[in-house]
Structure formats: structure tokens, C-alpha cells
Amino acid sequence: MRQSRGSSWMAACVVLLLAAATHAGAGEERPDVNIMTVTGTGEVRVVPDVAVISLGVETRHAQASQAIEQNNRLMTAVVQAIRAQNVPERNIQTSRLSVSREYEPVREGQRPNPVYVVRNIVTVRLMDVQRVGAVLDAATEAGANTVHGISFISERDQQAREEALRQAVRDARAKADVLAQALGVRLEGVESVYESSGPIILPQQADAAETFVARTQAPVSPGENVIRANVTVRYRLAR
Template structure:
């Protein structure tokens, strides 16, 4: 039977791809929390301690431009005695985000900040400087996966696959996700950056002849 007499049909397959990389950017949230019955005193003490924390981080070689205030809150604090609300002072919280491309220094930054007055570390996140390039790699893997599945299906059905797809749709785009595998840098506070992975998916339609 020649190809002209064979019936054209449409095959739809999905492809999935993952690209992984070592993170090269660390973001750390570090804070100072102070309490006092006097609000001005709590603010002044907080400012003094935070400036000391920032100066200590800058002395490690982190550019001051890489340190940003991420949260500043003032909250009244109360105790309850036999159902009665008793004011016990103000709590001032000042959080900064330190972004550093030398991720091996993450533990040292945390230790230095704590030694100089920081009393809260809330978040440590690792990322890559160019996640789009990593996503493009995952997308390429996803398309190859779709081709492989289409050829497998066509071979199983003893059909001829037209290698030129008639439609390609990009699937969901995920952010960088930390993997469990990790290496620990030598630091007094051990930090495990691990690897990051980005996933991509495609939906591809091919013509095949049966």
C-alpha cells in the first residue's frame, strides 16, 4: 500500500524535561527584634543593633547594595492575667535580605550577623542567576522526550510518523526547585545549597499514516 492511500491521523503526545544546576545565588533573611516599654527606646536600640549587623556583613565583602530591608514592624505586646489584657511593651522587628553570589559564605554571614546582634534568621533561599537559560535546557529535553514517545507509539502501531510536528504547545513553567542531594560547605553553621531543578513540558501533535 502506498502512502497516498494510507489514512492520515493525528497523534498527540506530551514531553517532560528537567534541567538541574548548582545554585550560584543565596538570599538570607536576617533580623533584629527588640522589646521595650518605651517605643522610641525599642526603635533606637533596634536601629543601633541592625546597623552593627549590616556593618559586620559589609566587612565580609558583601556589597551594601546587596542588603535590603525586607520588613519593619512595630507591634504592641500584651500578657493576659485572669482574662485581663496587660500591656507589656512594644516589639520592633527589622528584617533585611542579604543577596550574595558567594554561596559558600552563607554560613559565615549568618554567624557574623548573630555575633553582632541579629536574633532572627527566617529564610535561606538558593537560586541561579539565569533561570531562563536553565528552563530552555529543560524545554529542549521535553521536546526530545515528546519525539521519542511519538516514535515509540508509531513503531508499536506499525505506522509511519511524519517527523515534522503540526503543533507544539509549551506546558507549565516551574520555578527552580531545590533537590535533596546536597553538599555542605565548611562553616560553623553548616549550609546545604544542594542543586536546583527546573521542569518544562510540551504537548506535540504529529501526523501519522496507518
């Protein structure tokens, strides 16, 4: 896990708000409250250790029963081929199963012929990202004819989010310290904190069709996932 600061000092967004004096009780006057608002960012990069593949079988036939039978036969072979790659059954899950009637294009004046299309898609979770190519080869050789995408995640994503958040808080405090010193004021305490974590930025993957065609021509690289966190901290100031 490699860490990096998400923003520079020059990019600090600082708002200094001065609130008018208020009364805390009958006849009791409260001193002016000064608020400094700063933002902090944190960023953590993690190397994915889990690959998620979405693939399936699509069959077409003029009769629905035939399309279903063909699909069942092919998908059974595909799942068996994937399991033969030492993938546990619990890591193979059906994500979509559909039967639809479509019309194939015909020449002008001809009556369109209906065809039944059966699509069965499974999601395969691999705990070894280096096995992606082998699993794709085995599945397609067994009859899989659609690959809908490959994504890479990490089982350490939660820890990385927490570390990014800690970085963001430290970043905000460091900016506040510098600004307070420059302004000749002292940080008295935290008034409020707002947190907004950014999405996990995944490495760009090839188009599903390109991945399907070129799976044996180039290795699949998991790259790095980038996890970001942002905080807005309002500090009370004391002169």
C-alpha cells in the same frame, strides 16, 4: 550542569484521536486527519551559586520610641558587620520594617501591659555560597536575633529551563517515532504544542530557628536545584 531524562518510555501518555472527514470547500473532500498526542519531559540539575539570607532584628519596649531607637542601633551594627564580610551594599536590601503594639501574657486578674515590637528584616544576597556561615556569625554577633530562612539559587536557571525544554521536545519526538513505527503510520507534522514548566525544586533547608541556633555546628550545604519542563505535542499522521 548535569542533565537527566525525566521519564521512562513505559510512562508515555499517548492518545490517538481519529477525526471525521471534513470539507475544505464546496464539493472538495478532505481526507481523514489522524492525530497522535504525546507528552515529553525534561529535567536539568544545577548547583546553586547564589545564597539568599533573610535575617533581622526584633526589639521590644514599653515605649515605642525606645523600641525604635534600640532597633535602629542594632540594625546599623548588623549591616556594618555584613558589609565587613565583603558583601556589597547593593546586595543588602530591607525587606520588612514594622512597628506593632502587642500585649504580654499576664496572670489571671492582672491588667495586660502593652509592649511595642519593632521588626527590621533585611535580605542578603551572597555570590559565594561558602560564605553563608561567616555572614550569619558576623550578623548575629552584631545583634541580629532572627533568621527567617536561607535559599539557594543559580544564575544559570534560565539556561537550565531552556535546556529542560529542549529535552522535553526531544523526549516527545522520540516517543512519537516509536509509536508511529509500531502503528505503521508516518508523522506528517506538528499540529500543536503545549508547554508547562515545573517549579524549581530547591534542596530542603533547615527550619529558620534551627539554622539560627546551629549555624556554627554544621556547614550549610547548597545541594542541587532541579528544573523540570513538560510538553504535550500533537502530531498529524499520514498513512
